[in-house]
Amino acid sequence: MNITDEKQSEVPSNVTDLRDIPLSHVSDIDREGIIRRVLPETLVERVPVARFNSSI
């Protein structure tokens, strides 16, 4: 199997596999990413920073 075949044998998802992560260790990023997939509407205002490139 070459690399391309290998790539094509799986359809990747960006959902981190949390099955083996203890509940108390689920990271904010993983949690937020998944909530965003499930509830896109609830996260629209959640990013607490201005995203303007030329300021911080």
Add this chain to the structure above:
Amino acid sequence: MPFRQFVLKVHSRCDLACDHCYVYEHADQSWRSRPAVMSDETAAWAVTRIAEHVKSHGLAQVHVVLHGGEPLLAGHGRLGRLIAELRGGLGGLCALDLRVHTNGVLLDERFLDLFEEHDVRVGVSLDGDRAANDRHRRYADGRSSYDRVIRAVERLRRRPQLYAGLLCTIDVANDPGAVYRALAALEPPRVDFLLPHATWDSPPSRPTPTAYADWLIEIFEIWSAEGRVVPVRMFESILRTSRGAPSLTESLGLEPADLVVIETDGTYEQADSLKVAYEGAPATGLEVFHHDLDAVARHTGVLARQQGLGGLCATCRACPVVDSCGGGLYAHRYRTGSGFANPSVYSADLFKLITYIRRRTAMPTHSVPAATMDALSAGFGDQEDVRCLAAAQRTMRRALLAGVNAHETPTAGWELLTRLDDEHRDAVDAVLDHPYVREWAVRCLRQGGDAGYLANIAGAAAVRAGAVAEIAITAVDGVFHLPTLGAFEAGSATTARLVAEGGRFSLEDLPGAVWHPLRRLTAEGLSVVLEDTDPHRRCHGHPVAGRLTEEEAAAWQRVFAEAWALIESDHPAYASGLRAGLTTLVPLDPPAGGGSASSAARNAFGAVAVAPPADPATLALLLVHEFQHVKLGAVLDLVDLCDPTHTGLYYAPWRRESPRPLEALLQGVYAHLAVTDFWRVRRHRSEDGPGEVQFALWREQTARAIGDLDGSGGLTPLGARFVSGIRRTLEPWLDEPVSGQAAAAAAELAERYRAESAALRR
């Protein structure tokens, strides 16, 4: 979509003459004709426009950035009046995140007092160590700005509540390690590295094809090795978007742009960075005195930056890192002729950097074997395929639970659950696998659920684990429900003390509470929960039946066993998947007007809700139909088949009351593929039944809807592949002979549905 970010250009000139500045040194020279400073009148209009926008869109929070040129050149008095106006005009309406971004040269204690009074956070531009900074950030006469800027940052460090962070424009000639360390030493709450503005017409100078990626990778390595002490917006955004979370900067990710610029003369402009593209690129032709912000939101240039994946060129759309990159900063895609329909001029750098960071920080992610995806897209999927989907659902529920906890103050429920999760993972997983745990979590995150129910989940896990526990549980809709176990009637009580030990349990303070254990429906090789106690099962769009009597439960058992036998014998292609994924059946009330009713809920994987069916064949059909939704919902939890920004609406013959969004149409197609298949087989079993007409009707209607999906332009490449799988299954059925009579009756029904739909829409 409304704007949530407003950049106010309070002064259009600058006291430095940085040679990389996009305001003065690039294509758009509109600053020359603008007033140097924003007048009080213009400022008042700007605030009025933002306030009316906040009100009309019900915005909970907006961000306002005071910017320039150099905003501090506006002076203490004028800036003070503007800030007071902003706080006064918006303060009562929404949360206001107010920032100023400065070169730091003029940042004195008086300014800081003003910012402190009005809670304005301050960001400073600094390109790194002295050598790096002095390469570009100099006065017009060539003097260094470094000492003054450092003095300003030191002042900010003494008022950490005002210190927003540092912004560094990259020059690959600088030493990346020295730049990072110099910035990190100033302890900024956040740093960002900006790619110098460039387009395909005027590309950046680069000694090697990926010089910017290599420069950033060096910093990434130091940053990681030192424990990521200083948040770096660019790196954080790549890490976040790689796991599906939103980006923190407009220069990365697929989030639609919600930013507008108001210039010193009151004109609205689009993204500031567009100044680098061509003369007049950011202009909208609109201004605060005569136009509201909704008019700006309708501007084609603004809309173009809100198209997500659909707004990108074909190269970016097919790119494996597009969810993190998003095609880069909009302005950086410009090329005369093709406009913005190009990858970023930094594409090679972005690709290398994102791929590198992803590899270095890889966490295992879910994936779907291609063979599983093929089987599912064909409409089927066996035990293994459905187990793969179920595995990801466990992840979903764990994340959602953690989400509920993150929004609450720590509770005894969370404490018990996390303890059990460490010591009795199987028991916790068994409870979390209950379909309506996710529905409850989703309700909480939408502010409609009772977070106290987390204790019930933990309590149920304790019972299953045989652990010793005592915890106050919550009544929801009149019951103390323990997922996977059953429910106590609550009467007027709202909380009760659950005591568990060795698998036995009771309510300490309500010893007489009536207990309704959950019951199961069993058939050859299959056992599912007959769920009539969980309050969160009320999510199916139909009234659910209350607790069933023993007779009613027995009637369900009979019809279920027969329906399952029918599925196994006549529709074996669906049996294997159902066996792996169908865990729960929720009885619905019989529909008022007669007929059948059934539903699957996106947030209840494994559950199907059904009203008492007329006969076993009807139940078999409804189970097969609804389980298609269950499977597809789980696929959509993992991957995007439809572009989320696609707004088209389509006629769906199965939901005639209103046109459906693309994803809903796909759901209907997927379900009706199985419905067609069901009748295809069924018509041969009972010659006088509706089978032949139903087969003729649904194969035709499904084929048409597949055509709509194909022609929508809203499927992702994977979505297109999925739909071709559906098509491949359906196509041979279109050639199967049906009687002329049945075909005519089907055509008549199809016509009637269309007419009905048109009448309903009128």
